[in-house]
Structure formats: C-alpha cells, structure tokens
Amino acid sequence: MFEGWGAGLRGQISRPGSPWQKLLALCRHFSEEGAGAMGIWLRLAFVLLLLHGLQQPAWPAAVALALRWLLGDSIFCVLLGLAILVRPWLCPWMPHWLSLAAAALTLTLLPARSPPGLRWLPADVAYIIRILHLGLHIRARMSHQPPDTFVDSFERRARAQPGHAPLVWKGPGSRSFTFRELDDRACQAVWALKAELGGLTDLLGGESAALLVLDSQTIPALGLWLGLAKLGCPVAWINPHARGEPLVHSVLSSGARLLVVDPDLQENLEEVLPKLQAENIRCFYLSQSSPTPGVGALGAALDVAPTDPVPTDLRAGITPQSPALFIYTSGTTGLPKPAIVTHERLLQMCKMLSLCGGTADDVVYTVLPLYHVTGLILGVLSCLELGATCVLAPKFSASRFWDNCRQHGVTVILYVGEVLRYLCNTPQRPEDRTHTVRLAMGNGLRADVWQSFQQRFGPIQILEIYGSTEGNIGFINYPGRCGALGKMSCFLRMLSPFELVQFDTDAEEPVRDNRGFCVPVGPGEAGLLLTQVLRHQPFLGYRGARELSERKLVRDVRRKGDVYFNTGDVLAMDEEGFLYFRDRLGDTFRWKGENVSTREVESVLSLVDFLQEVNVYGVSVPGCEGKVGMAAVQLAPGQTFDGQRMYQHVRTWLPAYAAPHFIRIQDTLAITSTFKLVKSRLVREGFNVGVITDPLFVLDNQAKAFRPLTVDMYQAVCNGTWRL
Numbered sequence: 141m142f143e144g145w146g147a148g149l150r151g152q153i154s155r156p157g158s159p160w161q162k163l164l165a166l167c168r169h170f171s172e173e174g175a176g177a178m179g180i181w182l183r184l185a186f187v188l189l190l191l192h193g194l195q196q197p198a199w200p201a202a203v204a205l206a207l208r209w210l211l212g213d214s215i216f217c218v219l220l221g222l223a224i225l226v227r228p229w230l231c232p233w234m235p236h237w238l239s240l241a242a243a244a245l246t247l248t249l250l251p252a253r254s255p256p257g258l259r260w261l262p263a264d265v266a267y268i269i270r271i272l273h274l275g276l277h278i279r280a281r282m283s284h285q286p287p288d289t290f291v292d293s294f295e296r297r298a299r300a301q302p303g304h305a306p307l308v309w310k311g312p313g314s315r316s317f318t319f320r321e322l323d324d325r326a327c328q329a330v331w332a333l334k335a336e337l338g339g340l341t342d343l344l345g346g347e348s349a350a351l352l353v354l355d356s357q358t359i360p361a362l363g364l365w366l367g368l369a370k371l372g373c374p375v376a377w378i379n380p381h382a383r384g385e386p387l388v389h390s391v392l393s394s395g396a397r398l399l400v401v402d403p404d405l406q407e408n409l410e411e412v413l414p415k416l417q418a419e420n421i422r423c424f425y426l427s428q429s430s431p432t433p434g435v436g437a438l439g440a441a442l443d444v445a446p447t448d449p450v451p452t453d454l455r456a457g458i459t460p461q462s463p464a465l466f467i468y469t470s471g472t473t474g475l476p477k478p479a480i481v482t483h484e485r486l487l488q489m490c491k492m493l494s495l496c497g498g499t500a501d502d503v504v505y506t507v508l509p510l511y512h513v514t515g516l517i518l519g520v521l522s523c524l525e526l527g528a529t530c531v532l533a534p535k536f537s538a539s540r541f542w543d544n545c546r547q548h549g550v551t552v553i554l555y556v557g558e559v560l561r562y563l564c565n566t567p568q569r570p571e572d573r574t575h576t577v578r579l580a581m582g583n584g585l586r587a588d589v590w591q592s593f594q595q596r597f598g599p600i601q602i603l604e605i606y607g608s609t610e611g612n613i614g615f616i617n618y619p620g621r622c623g624a625l626g627k628m629s630c631f632l633r634m635l636s637p638f639e640l641v642q643f644d645t646d647a648e649e650p651v652r653d654n655r656g657f658c659v660p661v662g663p664g665e666a667g668l669l670l671t672q673v674l675r676h677q678p679f680l681g682y683r684g685a686r687e688l689s690e691r692k693l694v695r696d697v698r699r700k701g702d703v704y705f706n707t708g709d710v711l712a713m714d715e716e717g718f719l720y721f722r723d724r725l726g727d728t729f730r731w732k733g734e735n736v737s738t739r740e741v742e743s744v745l746s747l748v749d750f751l752q753e754v755n756v757y758g759v760s761v762p763g764c765e766g767k768v769g770m771a772a773v774q775l776a777p778g779q780t781f782d783g784q785r786m787y788q789h790v791r792t793w794l795p796a797y798a799a800p801h802f803i804r805i806q807d808t809l810a811i812t813s814t815f816k817l818v819k820s821r822l823v824r825e826g827f828n829v830g831v832i833t834d835p836l837f838v839l840d841n842q843a844k845a846f847r848p849l850t851v852d853m854y855q856a857v858c859n860g861t862w863r864l
Contacts, residue, residue, distance in 0.1 A: 264629035329367025355534035372455030493522035555582035587623030640667030729758030783846035
C-alpha cells in the first residue's frame with residue numbers, strides 16, 4: 141500500500157505543470173536566492189502564505205524560528221524530531237502535522253544557523269536591556285524643546301551638588317574643582333568673550349570656535365569650552381602639535397570665527413596668523429597679556445568677569461542634530477578632517493561609562509589628551525554627566541601611574557594604544573597589586589599584554605571598546621574575552637546591522653560578486669567592516685565638502701540602494717559572536733602575491749625575549765612589486781640583538797612571505813599622542829643606509845641570521861642581485 145502511495149506521489153511531483161512541481165520549483169528558487177535580507181524575508185513570506193493556504197496557525201512556525209535562532213540548527217533539529225515522536229501521546233496539546241511540516245520547511249529554506257553559544261545568552265540579554273534603557277533615556281531627553289543636552293545636565297549637577305568635585309587636576313598647581321567652580325568659570329568665560337568681542341553675535345547661530353591648547357592649560361580650556369557650550373557654540377579641539385598648513389587647515393575646516401591659543405604656542409600661531417586674519421578669524425591667547433600684535437588676551441577679562449548665570453534661551457536654537465563638537469580624525473588619508481559630533485551623539489558617548497558599569501562613586505583616571513574622544517568624552521564628560529570624579533594627568537608617566545591611582549582611590553582607568561604595555565614594562569614592585577582599580581576601559585589592547593597586565597596587577601576587569609570618531613557603530617567586549625574587541629549577539633545585530641566582507645588589499649575596497657554586491661566572509665575569516673547607515677544609526681560625516689564624507693560610504697552592499705560606512709578596519713568574528721581586530725587597510729601590505737598583516741607579525745616578534753617593543757611596516761624595494769616587511773624594534777633593558785635567534789624565530793613562526801627582511805633598532809619607538817605606533821616616517825625612510833643612522837640588519841638566508849646591513853648589501857638589494 142505504501143509503495144503504491146509513494147509511486148503515485150512521485151508521479152504527481154514529476155508531472156510537468158503539476159502544483160507539486162510548481163511548489164518544488166518555488167522552493168528551489170528561494171534556496172537559490174541567497175542568504176541576503178531580502179531572500180530571507182521572501183522565504184518567511186512564502187511560509188506564512190503556505191500556512192494561510194492550509195488554514196493552519198502560524199505560531200508553531202514562529203516558535204520554530206525563535207528556537208532555531210537561539211539554539212542553532214543542530215539543537216533545533218533534535219527538538220523538532222522529539223516533537224514529531226511524542227505527537228501521538230500529546231495530540232491534544234500539539235499543533236497539527238501540517239504546522240510541524242511548515243516548521244520543518246522553515247528550517248530547510250533559511251540559511252544555515254550554527255549554535256551561538258548559549259552560555260553568553262544571559263550576558264547578551266542583560267547588555268541589550270542596558271542599551272535599550274539608555275537609548276530610551278537619551279531619546280526622551282532629545283525630545284525636549286530645546287533638547288536636554290549635556291550642558292543642561294551639567295547645570296543641574298552644579299545646582300544640586302555644588303560642593304562635589306568632579307575634576308582633580310594633577311598638573312602644575314594640583315587641586316580639585318567643584319561643580320560650582322567649574323560653572324563659575326564657564327559663566328565667566330561667556331561674559332569675558334562678550335566683553336572682548338563686543339557682543340556674542342559671532343558665537344550664536346551655530347558659529348563655531350576653536351581651541352588650541354597644551355595639556356598645562358587643561359582646566360582653563362575646559363571652563364572656556366563649557367562656557368561656549370552654554371551658548372550652543374560648537375567647539376573644535378585642535379591638536380597642539382599642528383603647525384603650518386595643517387594648523388590653518390584645521391582652523392578653517394572647522395568654520396571657527398574665534399581661535400583661543402595657549403601662550404606657549406605663540407610660535408605656532410604667528411606662523412599662520414596672516415592667513416587666519418585674512419579669513420576674519422579673531423585670535424586670543426589664554427593669558428593675561430599678548431606678545432603678538434593683532435592677537436588679544438582673555439586672561440584679564442576672565443579674572444574680572446562676573447559669575448552671573450547664562451540665560452538658557454541663548455542656546456534655544458539648537459536641535460539634537462546640531463554640532464556640539466568637532467573632533468579631528470588622525471589624518472592617515474590626508475589632512476585631519478573635523479568629524480561632526482552632534483548633541484545626540486555626544487550624549488550617547490557620554491553614557492559609555494554608565495553602560496560599562498560605572499557609577500557616581502567611581503574615580504576615573506585618564507592621561508589622554510582632550511583633543512581625542514577617549515580623554516575628553518569618555519573621561520571628562522562622562523564623569524560630569526554621571527557625577528563621578530575624573531582625575532586628569534597632563535602627561536603619561538608609567539613610574540607614577542599607580543602612585544597617583546593609590547593617592548586618589550582610583551577605581552577606573554582609561555587606556556588607549558600601548559599604555560598598559562608600558563605599565564607592564566616597568567620594574568616590578570611589591571605594591572603592584574595594592575590599589576583600588578577594578579575596571580580598565582579603552583581600546584587597542586593586545587592579548588599578550590591583557591594577560592600580563594592581569595597577572596601582575598590583579599584581576600582588574602578589562603572592557604575593550606571599539607569605535608571611531610566619525611563611525612556610526614561601536615562594540616564592547618562586555619563578557620571580557622581576552623583579545624576580543626567586542627561581542628555581537630543576534631539581538632544587537634538587529635539594532636546595529638553591519639557586514640564583514642571580502643576586500644582587495646591593493647585597491648583598499650570591497651570585492652564584488654557577479655551581481656555587483658559585496659561578498660560576506662565566514663566565521664573566523666578576516667573581513668572589512670562595513671556598518672549600515674540607517675535613520676537610528678546615521679553617518680554624520682565631516683564638516684566641509686560633501687565629497688569628504690561621500691568617500692567613506694559604500695553602496696549596494698547586500699542589496700540595491702543600501703548604504704554602508706566603510707570603517708577601513710579588518711575584523712574577524714567567531715561563531716560565538718566575538719570580534720577580533722586583524723588590521724587596518726593601510727597597515728596591510730602585499731608581498732610575493734600574499735597579504736601580510738602587520739599586527740600578526742608584530743604579535744609573533746613580540747615573543748622574542750630580547751625585544752621590548754616592535755613596530756612592523758612594509759617598505760618599497762626598487763624593481764619589486766608590493767612591499768617587503770621591515771620591523772623597527774626597541775631592545776629590552778640590558779639585552780643585545782641576536783641575529784641568529786631572531787632568524788630562527790622568524791623562520792619557525794612566520795611564513796616566508798610574512799618574514800621581515802629588515803630590522804631597525806631604535807632607542808625608543810615613536811608614538812602618537814594617543815600612544816599608537818608611528819609608521820609613516822619609518823615607511824618613508826625605508827632601509828636606506830644613507831639616511832638612517834640607527835643600526836640596520838638584513839635577513840640572510842645563506843648565513844641563517846640577520847646580518848648588519850652594509851652599503852654594498854644595500855646596493856645589491858636595490859640592484860636586484862640580493863635575493864629577497
């Protein structure tokens with residue numbers, strides 16, 4: 141009987157034009173549609189229409205979808221099989237077999253789903269609840285007319301807690317500052333500017349101001365900035381190391397009509413003053429007097445200015461999307477660009493400390509400059525918003541770092557780049573674990589330093605944070621997985637969509653398939669991070685020509701018409717949703733047809749015991765395609781360079797194409813103001829023995845060692861007679 145029924149069914153299915161044949165063709169069409177969002181929605185619509193046609197409830201398929209998304213294919217198949225087996229005994233409570241068939245069809249039609257790691261589910265749910273709670277809170281504040289901005293919160297704190305000290309200054313004249321003192325300084329700044337400018341017209345209506353100050357003037361600059369914020373005037377914090385054309389570009393690109401300068405930067409200002417005056421930009425020193433004709437001084441006016449409150453209606457014209465700050469990008473692709481930070485985004489960034497578990501009882505220690513996001517927003521502003529205390533040090537000192545933490549009862553430290561590595565490299569002390577620090581927040585921490593830091597200084601919770609000044613997405617490694625920069629869950633990805641896609645190293649852009657769409661990478665594979673631009677996840681871009689922002693956008697990534705922000709960062713995501721930094725597009729070079737990751741090579745070389753710091757980059761060789769690897773290294777104290785051991789280590793742990801062929805030994809490795817290794821100058825100098833005075837070594841396969849690079853060897857490399 142069953143054989144006859146099966147033969148009849150097969151005949152119905154195989155008969156051309158039959159409904160069964162059409163159904164199979166439709167299923168095949170959906171299966172070939174791909175794993176894109178549109179294909180998934182089409183498949184779900186097909187299942188719902190099928191259930192509707194069969195007059196069956198849709199809830200079993202919905203439950204199946206939810207279980208499959210949470211548990212993955214394998215566990216879901218087991219549960220579905222059990223449901224089918226126990227159905228004869230649980231008929232009254234089980235859905236109709238057609239509904240079970242629809243649930244099975246749902247599994248067949250949708251892309252494969254691996255188990256997401258249920259052990260992280262509680263942490264994922266708790267984190268998404270915090271995200272939603274903060275998001276609703278920010279939306280409520282932004283819905284006010286005018287919006288309830290960070291400066292409104294600051295003024296409320298000043299009225300409610302006038303004696304609380306949110307800032308402690310560790311520079312010259314070390315002291316603490318209360319909310320009342322900071323508010324008084326802000327009000328004085330407004331009335332002093334009014335007196336010097338003959339009114340506030342130039343600072344109202346969205347006109348911006350720029351600050352160019354050294355770390356020693358941090359507190360006066362903060363008071364001035366808070367005063368400008370009371371007027372709704374956006375401020376551009378300019379790198380004090382900028383000179384000449386980059387300085388002119390930074391000021392002009394911000395649209396500033398007012399420039400306030402540290403008196404110690406007199407030479408920097410005088411070099412460009414004629415160009416600034418030609419643009420009708422008023423310049424002032426943050427001092428009692430001015431040594432430069434045409435430049436005013438604000439110090440005396442600030443001293444005598446009243447502390448009368450600033451009327452809130454002066455900033456009544458701002459909206460959530462009005463610029464609050466301009467923070468400059470690093471300028472790796474050209475001159476620095478002022479990234480727009482709106483009032484809404486600024487408030488979101490200010491909540492980062494709360495999101496990471498910070499409270500009003502915390503004491504936060506930062507040594508980072510205020511012209512970058514971490515120092516200014518994650519450090520100072522987050523504490524002002526939360527009511528916590530921020531200890532500001534003008535410069536980083538590895539030897540005094542923990543003494544300052546113990547003195548002020550620091551509970552949270554901020555780091556970036558190589559700060560924690562420098563702490564690990566200091567001589568060990570008996571009191572290394574005697575402190576109250578419970579949390580370290582920042583970015584750029586390598587896995588080896590992560591482990592060394594916790595082993596030496598105690599079980600401090602480390603929260604690695606990923607984000608960029610102009611970016612529209614951020615990740616936090618909230619479970620604390622060593623080496624990961626963030627954690628993604630299915631819930632979070634629905635709120636903040638992104639893609640990791642294949643990319644062309646030479647062109648530094650995504651690879652497209654035959655349909656013109658980007659090609660996603662699999663779990664564990666390195667891919668270029670593209671973040672979708674949505675209404676609730678906008679890309680604000682840079683101030684100035686639209687082309688500056690447009691260059692960072694990628695269109696038609698997964699479907700026609702979508703828009704994504706190109707972060708330029710290469711990440712990998714494992715099957716549990718942890719994200720790992722692999723490279724920045726500019727830090728990847730190509731040699732002998734292979735892509736070489738500078739970060740991976742650095743991690744291998746850092747295992748050599750006689751090396752303390754390593755900086756890997758690619759250099760051009762005449763007559764060769766691509767770039768060959770080179771490493772600038774700093775020797776560990778009391779150590780000498782061993783060319784044979786270095787050769788053996790490189791040959792053991794690196795493929796031939798990734799091995800650095802040149803070694804440059806330096807007393808110290810140059811870093812940026814945010815403690816990132818400088819590569820650009822090293823790349824320009826290459827391995828030229830006529831330019832470089834540092835000791836240079838070349839990889840010699842015949843000698844099986846790194847040998848000192850001589851002039852003759854250099855010529856042989858350039859002539860192509862030395863085989864690389």
